[in-house]
Amino acid sequence: MLVLVETPAGYGLFRVKNKKLLEVEDANDLTSFFASAEVAQKSVHLEAFAKFKDTKHALDEVLALRESKVGKSLKKFLKKHLLQTDASAQLAVSDKALGAAIRNKFGIDVVFTPTTHEIIRGIKEQLSNLLDGLSAKDRQQMAMSLAHSLNRFKLKFSPEKLDTMIIQAVALIDDLDRELNNFAMRLKEWYGWHFPELSKIVTDNLIYAKTVQLVGFRSNTRNVELSPLLPDEIAAEVKMSAETSMGTDITEEDLMHINTLANRVEELVEYRANLAEYLKVRMKAVAPNLTYMVGEVIGARLMAHSGSLLNLSKQPASTIQILGAEKALFRALKTKSHTPKYGLLFHAALVGQAPPKLKGKISRVLAAKLSLCVRVDALTEAAEAAATAAGGKAAEEVASPALSEPTVAISCRRYVENKLLQLEQQQNSGLSRSTAKPSAARYEPKRQMNGKSYDASTDVVQEKKHRLSEEAEEEEDEKPRKKVKREREN
Structure with a gap:
């Protein structure tokens, strides 16, 4: 029996010398045959070995083995060292699907049993x-x-x-927004015990944190110059509120911890701004058309939701339209109600500027154009060629100005804007739909009567008879009346 062993260095073909290996009933008892190098050499010996040329060659063969396919090198190896020398011998393999592929291709008697599996494991342990x-x-x-x-x-x-990098950056931006909200709220509540009026006057988190560090105790507002941070009107209002503040006094230790928190808020705000600029540069280099249509943040969230730009390019427009609204979609399907019209695209500028009744239509049009733009960004041959030629260079060196500029997105955005303007005009003028067709005339079939035609002359005769009968009745009514009059006269 021959044993095929796949190694990172190449393919090895071993012949079983000790027949007792094949007679062992329990596969666990085979470990004694490979306990040492001397015993292993008495059990099996190397028939042939084909070494891989380089790492790329090894990668190609491993990928073929992962799919249970016979690679080019394995095909040549088996033809040369098995079919031409001992075609009738049994071949033991470590993969059942690979063994079936070898049997179908070469007609070799392939064996795959627990015993052969343990033999291959023992060979790999003593491979050196x-x-x-x-x-x-x-x-x-x-x-x-x-x-x-x-x-x-x-x-x-x-x-x-x-x-x-883009997926991690946009996820970190979302995390920073949540942390900043918590830290800023905690800072305002903490410092609010000493100066509660300041949070109502200064609403920006970064300016509030800088003001807290600059002022410290509210009694210092008289001597502190606030003009570098605040306009003159707001600075005057802060000083006036500090004199009549209803806050309590705090200690130096309290103020030290408050300043530490304010410093952390300031650092997070600045880092968030730097990270947003980093995301903007990366998105323009990777997906310029997608960025031009919906912006870098919405585009990055669409990519993160799909997993990558390539996965997003494989999505149809109907899927892109409701990305981010999966819970609402499944809830609507379960309750048999209306499905959502938009997901992450609701925050896009083109959808946001549309009237409420037109948001669904605009999101559908925008999703259709986005699917085209994403495919251009992900599958364009020029970008792939530049990326291949660049090797390991940085993104700024790889992304040339021609590749970073939008191409189809310019016409697509213009189309969406014109469509929005057209729908708004139709809504204002009272038209129902832009795609409404004129109503067709109702079809009324002409019926043909096969019977005899109606004779109108008979109507005259019936009318005379009817009149004669009416006159007779009137005369009968008049006779008793005359009798009654005569009786009264008598």
């Missing part, structure tokens, strides 16, 4: 001793290099596209 010229250190380096290449391929990491 069974292979001549391959030390354990070299095998470890080859395995590490192949593992890095395989992980890079699986993750599809592209330092030029920077999808992962």
Whole structure:
């Protein structure tokens, strides 16, 4: 029996020398045959070995093995060392699906049992001793290099596209917004015990934190110059409120902790601004058309919701329209009610400036154009060629001005704006729909009467008879009346 072993260095073909290996009933008893190098060499010996040329060659073969396919190198190896030498021998493999592919391709008797699986495991444990010229250190380096290449391929990491950087940046911006809201609220509540009127006068979180650090105790407002931070009117109002404030007194230690929190709020606000600028630059380099349509924040959230720019490009327009509203969609499907008209696109500027009754239509039009723009950003050949030629350069060096400028997004945005203007005009003029068709005339079939036509001359005769009968009745009514009159006269 021959045993096929896949290693990071290449393919190995081993022949079983000790027939007792195949006669063992319990697979766990095979460990004694590979307990040491001497025992392993008596059990199996190397028939042939095909070394990979480089890491790329090894990666191609490993990817083929992962899909249970016979790669080019494995095909040549089996033809040369198995079909031409001993085609009738059994071949033991470590993958059942791979064994089926080899059997269908070459007609070889392939074996896959728990016993053969343990034999292959024992061979891999003593691989350094069974292979001549391959030390354990070299095998470890080859395995590490192949593992890095395989992980890079699986993750599809592209330092030029920077999808992962954008996704992490927009997630961090959302986290910073929540933390800033909590810290600023805590700062206003804490310092509000000493100067509660300040939070109503200064509403901006950054200016409030700087004012707290500059003023300190509210009694210092008389000697502190607030003009660098606040306008003259607001500064005068702060000083006036400090004199009549209803806050309590605090100690130096309290003020020290309040200033520490205010400093942290100031640092977070500044870092959030720097991170937003970083996201803007990255989005313009990676997805200029998407950024031009909905902005860098909404575009980055769409990418993060899909996982990557490539995954977003595979989504249809109907899916892009409701991204971010999955809970509402499934709730509507469960209750058989109306499905949502928009998700993350609700915060886009083009949808926000539309009237409430037209937001659904504009979001549908915008999603249709976004699907086109995203596919251009993700699948354009010019961007891929530039990314391949750039290698490991930074994003600023990779993104040329021609690639960072929007292309189809200009016409798409103009179309959406014109569509919005058209719908607003129709709504103001009282028209129902822009796509309404003129109502067709009602179809009334002509019926043909197969019977005899109606004779109108008979109506005259019936009318005369009817009149004669009426005159006779009137005469009968007059006769008794005459009798009654005569009786009265008598």
